[in-house]
Each structure stands twice: as C-alpha cells, then as structure tokens.
Amino acid sequence: MNNVSRHFDPFREPASGWILHCDADAFYASCHMAQRPELREQPVVVAGDVRTRHGIIVTANYRARQFGIETGMNLGQAWQLCPDIVAITPDKSLYRRYSEHLHHIFQQYTGIIEPLALDEAWLDMSNQMSFAENPALVAASLQAQVRERLGITISIGISVNKMLAKQVSDWNKPEGITVLRKDELPERLWPRPVTELFGCGPVTAQKMERLGIQTIGDLAQQPLSAILHQFGQHGLALYLRAKGDDYTPVINPRCTxxxxxxxxxxxxxxxxxxxxxxxxxxxxxxxxxxxxxxxxxxxxxxxxxxxxxxxxxxxxxxxxxxxxxxxxxxxxxxxxxxxxxxxxxxxxxxxxxxxxxxxxxxxxxxxxx
The missing domain is CATH 3.30.1490.100 (DNA polymerase, Y-family, little finger domain)
Incomplete structure (x- = not known):
C-alpha cells in the first residue's frame, strides 16, 4: 500500500512543471525476495563473503533493519544482532535484469528519463497533462505497475527540480510518495539537519557545524559570499539546493x-x-x-x-x-x-x-x- 505524504491541490501547480525521483526500496534485497517470495517476512541482507561470514553488507531489507542492521556493517556483527538473518551473495546479472525492466516501466510514463543508478532515475513529467492534474495519483499508478510486474517497490519524490525531488524521495520509505512545493521549503525542508542535504558529506557537515550551520535552513539563510569563501563551488551547489534553486534539466544520455x-x-x-x-x-x-x-x-x-x-x-x-x-x-x-x-x-x-x-x-x- 503506497503512502502519500500530503493532499495535492492542482491549482498550486508550479509553472516549471514536476520532476520525479524514483528510488527502489532496498533494491538488491528486494530483487532476491521477488525471486524467492518465502523470504519476504524474513530478515534478509545482501553481503560480500557470505561463506566466511566476514563480508560487508551492501543492503538490508526493512525487516533486517528493525534489528539495527545497516548497510556497511560487517556480516558477523549483523549475525550477533539477529542470528536468524538470511545472507545472500550479490548477483549482478539479477540486479541488471531488474533494472532494465524497471526503466522500461519508467519509459511508459515519459521519454525524458535520466538514470542515476541501477535502482533510481529522474523523470521529467512537465509535459504530461494527466500528471499536472494530480501528480500523486499518477505516481501511485507507477508504483502499482512496478509492484505488480516486478514484485519490488519504489519510493517517489515529486518537486519542481531534480535535487528537491531526490531530497524528498527518502522521506516516506518504503513505497512512499512525497510532494514538495518550493513555497513549502521553510516549513518542511529547512528544519532538517544539513547532513540530509544531497551532496553534503560528513567532512563538509562538520565544518558547517563549526560555523553554526546545523540545519538546511541555516545554510539557505547564510550570505552567499560567506559560503563561497568557506566552501567554494561545492558550497555554492549546496547553497542553491538548500534554497531550492537547482534547476539542472533532466537529460536522457541516450538522446545526447x-x-x-x-x-x-x-x-x-x-x-x-x-x-x-x-x-x-x-x-x-x-x-x-x-x-x-x-x-x-x-x-x-x-x-x-x-x-x-x-x-x-x-x-x-x-x-x-x-x-x-x-x-x-x-x-x-x-x-x-x-x-x-x-x-x-x-x-x-x-x-x-x-x-x-x-x-x-x-x-x-x-x-x-
């Protein structure tokens, strides 16, 4: 069952149109669970060296995460947290096959698609009339197609540009739909910690914290000259994302x-x-x-x-x-x-x-x- 984060008012449609960021939930583990339905209710991890129990976990399904198991954790440590986990060796060909099917479904909704990884992509829906009328409803239809045809789920962020759409696709997982308008940034985006801003790594975040910048709103309200002085071009990119002013186009690399x-x-x-x-x-x-x-x-x-x-x-x-x-x-x-x-x-x-x-x-x- 998809989870729509807010009611959508069609009369408040942004002039620039809508961008989707579609991100598969626990993709690698989900591919294996789609192949083996008996795993759906079990804690599942995909890890490197399953045989020796010393591999690093590259993904964990949501059941496993309930036990505190996280990506990057050592497999031995995960087994201590949950002796019943099912550990699976990565299968690259399986993930590529599911990725191809996933992107084929995206193409049924728009031809303007920019892949970001095997399990995620931006979709430009600006010229889709049905989407402009009710983006959450169309996004729910897309989720249903993926769930029914592939047996996996995706979360979708919807906003006026690529970076905001990516930012909010993570807010309502798994299988969530989050719509964020630009005029909602002070209320919904700015109170969040700056570490949540896409592209803000731990080193940059620590430096910002020393300067008193703890939230995304703190960054958005800084003088631009101060950000450029402290962080250069990377800081400028983060500053524009915090203000919602990153309007890079969705570009299909196959069409360039x-x-x-x-x-x-x-x-x-x-x-x-x-x-x-x-x-x-x-x-x-x-x-x-x-x-x-x-x-x-x-x-x-x-x-x-x-x-x-x-x-x-x-x-x-x-x-x-x-x-x-x-x-x-x-x-x-x-x-x-x-x-x-x-x-x-x-x-x-x-x-x-x-x-x-x-x-x-x-x-x-x-x-x-």
Whole structure:
C-alpha cells in the first residue's frame, strides 16, 4: 500500500512543471525476495563473503533493519544482532535484469528519463497533462505497475527540480510518495539537519557545524559570499539546493550527441605558482564532473590547454583506461598532464576537455538509500 505524504491541490501547480525521483526500496534485497517470495517476512541482507561470514553488507531489507542492521556493517556483527538473518551473495546479472525492466516501466510514463543508478532515475513529467492534474495519483499508478510486474517497490519524490525531488524521495520509505512545493521549503525542508542535504558529506557537515550551520535552513539563510569563501563551488551547489534553486534539466544520455565536455578559466593576472594553477584545474574538474553526472556519461580521453603571456595557446592530450567522471579522477589526470608538461612560463588561461564520451557500464552501488 503506497503512502502519500500530503493532499495535492492542482491549482498550486508550479509553472516549471514536476520532476520525479524514483528510488527502489532496498533494491538488491528486494530483487532476491521477488525471486524467492518465502523470504519476504524474513530478515534478509545482501553481503560480500557470505561463506566466511566476514563480508560487508551492501543492503538490508526493512525487516533486517528493525534489528539495527545497516548497510556497511560487517556480516558477523549483523549475525550477533539477529542470528536468524538470511545472507545472500550479490548477483549482478539479477540486479541488471531488474533494472532494465524497471526503466522500461519508467519509459511508459515519459521519454525524458535520466538514470542515476541501477535502482533510481529522474523523470521529467512537465509535459504530461494527466500528471499536472494530480501528480500523486499518477505516481501511485507507477508504483502499482512496478509492484505488480516486478514484485519490488519504489519510493517517489515529486518537486519542481531534480535535487528537491531526490531530497524528498527518502522521506516516506518504503513505497512512499512525497510532494514538495518550493513555497513549502521553510516549513518542511529547512528544519532538517544539513547532513540530509544531497551532496553534503560528513567532512563538509562538520565544518558547517563549526560555523553554526546545523540545519538546511541555516545554510539557505547564510550570505552567499560567506559560503563561497568557506566552501567554494561545492558550497555554492549546496547553497542553491538548500534554497531550492537547482534547476539542472533532466537529460536522457541516450538522446545526447555531445562528444566532449569542457571548462576553462581566464585569469586577470599572470599565474606562475603551481598551487594557483592546480587550483584552477581543480575548479575546472568540478565543473566538468557536475556536467558529466548530469548527462550520465563518462569519458576516456583528457585534454588540457593553457595560454601563455605571449598569447600562444598550448594543449596536451592523454587517453585513460579508466572512466573519467568524478572530480577526483578528472583532476588527477589533469594534474599528471600538467606536471608532465613542466611549463615554466606564466599563464593566463587554463582549461580541461573530457572526450570519448559514452554511457557507463552498469555498476553496483555499495549502499541503498
């Protein structure tokens, strides 16, 4: 039975339309329970090395969570909490098969789908008239299709942009539906701890707490200049999410013909210090990573470019055997290229291009929302 968090008033529809974030509940465990219905009422965990009882738990069903069993816990510790747990070795092919079926159901509701992982995706429903009239009702229909056809459940967050939709899909699990309008942020989002903000890791959260920023509302009401000074571009992204101003589009990576993603920065003064130059590469890496994540793509070739004070433009390229998408992977290769170049003249422009873009191979996440 789905759980709708609030009554929806169709006369309060946002002009920008609605975005869904669909997230399967305890996905890996749910796939096994769909295959083996006798497990549904039992505490089930999916863990690495089941045979030796020393594996790490990658997901636990909701029954197991009642005993305090959590993702990331050692299997031996979990058995101490609940000797009756059923431990199952991960089955990648099974998860991929269910993921394909899940995304096929999504496609019956809209063609604008951005996969985020095997078990979750954003759906742009802005042009769906039936959805605008009653989003919760259509979301309940989607949940019913998944439950009846696959035997698993999904939770759905509905809001005016991607990040808010993802933020609230976790509020009402399992199989919940949560609708959040932007004018409800002060009442419903801002009182929550800043650690709940998507993208705010423990290190950032600890630094914010030292500055007196404990809730999402505390962050949203800070001066932007102070956030930029303390946290840079990452802080800006979190600040915009806290205010509900993150309007990146839902992009279906299969529909994009983009061949490369680039970022560059020109400085007002000559740069010669290695730390200053690498800081610009770091900033470019963050921007490219954010764009690749939006597109759901990875790259396999990196190029850097720089302009010296004689206005000459230089470049260097290198192929990568590993996929480039995270800030760290992009920056490491850019740094390696720059140190190899050993440019000793001052520069005025720094840029990075990631190319040979393609969809990533399906990878298992080692956590469940």
């Amino acid at each position: 013909d983009r061949r490369s993603v680039s970022a560059e920065h020109t400085t007002a003064q000559d740069l010669s210090g290695i730390a200053d130059i690498l800081a610009l590469f770091q900033q470019c890496s963050q921007e490219i990573s954010a764009r690749l994540l939006q597109l759901g793509l990875v790259g396999y070739r990196m190029g850097i470019k720089w302009r010296t004070t004689d206005f000459r433009l230089h470049s260097k390229q290198l192929s990568s055997s590993l996929p480039l998408q995270s800030t760290d992977s992009i920056y490491r290769l850019a740094r390696q290229l720059w140190l190899h170049v050993a440019e000793n003249r001052p520069v005025r422009l720094i840029g990075i291009t990631v190319s040979l873009l393609e969809l990533p191979s399906p990878q298992l996440r080692f956590w469940d929302e």
